[in-house]
Amino acid sequence: MNVLAYLIPISLLLGGVGLIAFIYTVRSNQYDDPEGDSRRILDDEYDKHPKG
Amino acid sequence: MTAVLRPPASACPACAAAPVAAPEAPVEREAAQIALSLPTIHCSACIAKVERILNGHPQVRSARVNLTLKRASIDAAPGVTAQELAELVGGLGYEAHELDAGTLSATASDKAGRDLLMRLAVAGFASMNVMLLSVAVWSGAEAATRDLFHWISAAIALPTIAFAGQPFFHNAWAALSKRRLNMDVPITLAILLALVSSLWETSLSGEHAYFDAALALVFFLLAGRYLDHRTRAVARSAAQELSALEVPRAIRVENGIEREVMQAELNVDDLVLVRPGGRMPVDGEIVTGTSEIDRSLLTGETLPVLAQPGQAVSAGEVNLTGPLTIRASAVGRDTSLHQMADLVAIAESGRSRYTSLSDQAARLYAPGVHILSALSFIGWYLYSGDLRTALNIAAAVLIITCPCALGLAVPAVTTAASGRLFQRGMLIKDATALERLAQVDTVVFDKTGTLTAGTPQLTNLADLPQQAVALAASLANGSSHPLARAIVLAAAEAGTAPVQVDEVTEEPGFGTRGLWQGRQVRLGRASWIGAQPATETATFLQVGDGDPVAFTFTDRLRDGAAEAVRALQESGKKVFLMSGDTTAPVEALASRLGISHWLAEALPADKAARIQELSEQGAHVLMVGDGMNDTAALTAAHVSISPASALDAARVASDIVLLGGDLEPIAAACETAQRATRRIRDNFRIATIYNLIAVPLAVAGLATPLIAALAMSTSSITVSLNALRVR
Numbered sequence: 001m002n003v004l005a006y007l008i009p010i011s012l013l014l015g016g017v018g019l020i021a022f023i024y025t026v027r028s029n030q031y032d033d034p035e036g037d038s039r040r041i042l043d044d045e046y047d048k049h050p051k052g
Numbered sequence: 053m054t055a056v057l058r059p060p061a062s063a064c065p066a067c068a069a070a071p072v073a074a075p076e077a078p079v080e081r082e083a084a085q086i087a088l089s090l091p092t093i094h095c096s097a098c099i100a101k102v103e104r105i106l107n108g109h110p111q112v113r114s115a116r117v118n119l120t121l122k123r124a125s126i127d128a129a130p131g132v133t134a135q136e137l138a139e140l141v142g143g144l145g146y147e148a149h150e151l152d153a154g155t156l157s158a159t160a161s162d163k164a165g166r167d168l169l170m171r172l173a174v175a176g177f178a179s180m181n182v183m184l185l186s187v188a189v190w191s192g193a194e195a196a197t198r199d200l201f202h203w204i205s206a207a208i209a210l211p212t213i214a215f216a217g218q219p220f221f222h223n224a225w226a227a228l229s230k231r232r233l234n235m236d237v238p239i240t241l242a243i244l245l246a247l248v249s250s251l252w253e254t255s256l257s258g259e260h261a262y263f264d265a266a267l268a269l270v271f272f273l274l275a276g277r278y279l280d281h282r283t284r285a286v287a288r289s290a291a292q293e294l295s296a297l298e299v300p301r302a303i304r305v306e307n308g309i310e311r312e313v314m315q316a317e318l319n320v321d322d323l324v325l326v327r328p329g330g331r332m333p334v335d336g337e338i339v340t341g342t343s344e345i346d347r348s349l350l351t352g353e354t355l356p357v358l359a360q361p362g363q364a365v366s367a368g369e370v371n372l373t374g375p376l377t378i379r380a381s382a383v384g385r386d387t388s389l390h391q392m393a394d395l396v397a398i399a400e401s402g403r404s405r406y407t408s409l410s411d412q413a414a415r416l417y418a419p420g421v422h423i424l425s426a427l428s429f430i431g432w433y434l435y436s437g438d439l440r441t442a443l444n445i446a447a448a449v450l451i452i453t454c455p456c457a458l459g460l461a462v463p464a465v466t467t468a469a470s471g472r473l474f475q476r477g478m479l480i481k482d483a484t485a486l487e488r489l490a491q492v493d494t495v496v497f498d499k500t501g502t503l504t505a506g507t508p509q510l511t512n513l514a515d516l517p518q519q520a521v522a523l524a525a526s527l528a529n530g531s532s533h534p535l536a537r538a539i540v541l542a543a544a545e546a547g548t549a550p551v552q553v554d555e556v557t558e559e560p561g562f563g564t565r566g567l568w569q570g571r572q573v574r575l576g577r578a579s580w581i582g583a584q585p586a587t588e589t590a591t592f593l594q595v596g597d598g599d600p601v602a603f604t605f606t607d608r609l610r611d612g613a614a615e616a617v618r619a620l621q622e623s624g625k626k627v628f629l630m631s632g633d634t635t636a637p638v639e640a641l642a643s644r645l646g647i648s649h650w651l652a653e654a655l656p657a658d659k660a661a662r663i664q665e666l667s668e669q670g671a672h673v674l675m676v677g678d679g680m681n682d683t684a685a686l687t688a689a690h691v692s693i694s695p696a697s698a699l700d701a702a703r704v705a706s707d708i709v710l711l712g713g714d715l716e717p718i719a720a721a722c723e724t725a726q727r728a729t730r731r732i733r734d735n736f737r738i739a740t741i742y743n744l745i746a747v748p749l750a751v752a753g754l755a756t757p758l759i760a761a762l763a764m765s766t767s768s769i770t771v772s773l774n775a776l777r778v779r
Contacts, residue, residue: 011181015180016177023170023174026166026169026173033118033119033121035120036119039095040096040099042096043100045100
């Protein structure tokens with residue numbers, strides 16, 4: 001069962017990375033225009049000024 | 053003349069400084085941000101086209117389209133006007149309207165929503181982790197392993213709850229400091245008690261720890277809060293967009309030069325130019341110009357009034373025919389438009405405060421839970437003499453009875469129902485509006501602008517000589533007066549061939565004259581022609597010295613008005629008509645729509661008083677109105693609806709805004725609201741049943757963390773699924 005000593009911190013760390021990534025997306029306004037962003041990806045033109 | 057009208061420079065230092073500062077303010081604002089509403093964009097090609105043309109403008113620094121909000125925000129150099137950019141986009145074939153950036157700024161960053169989402173994410177993450185650790189404990193982890201898992205759970209749960217639980221702690225504290233109880237008090241108590249007793253248990257290598265339950269509780273409740281917040285934020289931003297579409301600009305005449313300024317910058321004694329079709333920005337007196345003004349939004353009268361120099365006008369009236377110059381006598385908050393707010397305040401104080409269903413539930417529930425938990429604590433303490441067991445059981449009771457499902461019961465249903473109604477073009481602005489709408493048994497309609505579209509329609513075309521119609525249409529052709537437009541439209545529909553009329557000149561405020569076969573022809577108001585004024589809206593045509601011919605008009609019905617009235621009557625609701633207009637047109641409209649109760653020439657205070665009277669008789673009144681004269685009534689009513697075309701003040705006063713021009717959804721909305729309220733009650737019942745099963749177990753000391761987790765999740769999920777059944 002000693003493997004738990006490694007596995008628990010590792011799993012917490014991985015989950016934490018996901019959480020921090022999510023918080024980053026919220027903070028950088030990536031949910032302001034979900035509909036537009038889903039369409040922009042189909043646009044041929046290269047977007048030189050992505051929102052940020 | 054203008055020199056006399058300028059404000060004395062020495063009145064106060066601030067006034068002297070103001071004119072210097074004033075020209076800079078609008079320029080800076082325009083330099084920062086311009087917002088355009090683009091209601092017709094829908095695809096990636098639209099985004100690309102609009103952005104390309106906007107970024108192609110030499111003075112635009114950057115432009116970004118938001119497809120979700122159907123809006124473009126533009127960062128441009130000073131001097132670029134929103135109008136020219138709107139025209140630029142309009143050239144591509146997309147509708148574009150300027151939005152007032154000042155009104156929109158509040159929606160730009162929805163800080164509260166983001167905050168809730170962040171807490172929800174943290175709580176979700178933590179509860180998943182702790183739940184997985186708990187699964188190991190439930191499936192039989194023992195001794196050191198169990199303790200280790202409990203300690204890890206505690207390490208995750210404590211900081212998470214300290215962060216994610218804050219909204220509940222704040223609300224609970226706010227209620228307690230006012231010596232009241234709300235739903236958040238038992239929630240906070242349950243969370244804290246669960247944490248304390250679990251920590252104690254863990255430190256003694258105990259078997260039961262409720263960290264997972266406490267976290268799941270926070271997660272589910274935050275989900276409910278977030279849903280609630282989203283629903284209202286969507287409605288609020290749509291309502292704000294409606295207000296932002298009316299950019300408060302005015303034309304000020306300074307030393308004979310016309311300059312466009314923001315309405316907020318107007319001062320008393322400024323000269324303001326109002327073009328035909330424009331709305332008066334201030335109260336004042338007409339200095340030059342003759343025209344007709346439409347007061348329907350203020351008084352409900354449909355008949356345009358003659359406007360001449362020396363006459364007083366009030367803010368909100370619409371100028372119809374000729375340009376008017378007005379000397380402002382009251383601006384901003386002092387205008388009569390704003391003074392109506394006093395009436396609204398009076399109506400508000402008389403309004404019986406509505407207690408929402410969730411508050412009613414909380415009132416029954418909160419004390420009950422506390423008493424039950426306290427009783428089981430005392431009972432077990434007396435019985436076993438063991439503080440630890442007693443505390444454990446008290447915590448279990450609080451956790452199991454905790455209003456997870458209750459917290460989700462209302463927001464889940466309102467979100468589903470509001471979304472439904474939004475698709476049909478109704479904007480629910482108030483959190484409890486749906487519940488109140490469900491109780492409605494009496495509906496009061498305003499006439500002008502609500503049941504009618506506010507555009508006149510020629511009624512006696514069939515009785516008029518062909519030649520008179522042709523003449524009138526030719527005379528009316530160049531005018532923008534609503535009655536003239538109606539004649540032109542009717543003549544074109546009837547296929548009347550135009551006749552040659554020369555030297556057509558419009559006399560603002562009176563009518564149009566011209567020469568036809570060497571004779572003078574005139575079309576205009578009764579007093580100008582010398583005819584007997586009619587009781588209904590009418591205009592007169594006179595050929596030479598002949599007898600005047602009357603053209604009578606009625607207000608065109610708004611789309612769906614007849615259907616809405618009929619559907620409401622069929623569903624057993626009493627329908628009233630209350631208008632500030634004169635008796636004849638009100639009676640005519642009432643009989644046309646089959647409304648038996650009507651009231652004409654009602655002053656704003658009369659309307660509100662009648663509604664209060666109805667409420668005192670026990671009726672739940674729905675008021676539908678659009679004008680300034682309706683605001684007090686809208687506030688006094690149990691629930692209120694206003695069309696999107698209404699004055700800003702009326703929209704603010706009402707609970708629900710109708711986005712389309714159609715009135716038909718009103719009847720359907722009442723039914724949806726009733727169904728939604730039934731679902732909410734269902735949800736309360738479901739939550740109660742779960743409690744009835746789980747609480748005896750908890751009080752008897754048989755509850756385990758597994759039972760608590762199961763009861764909580766299943767009840768929350770059932771409640772959410774039930775909410776989705778709202779159609």
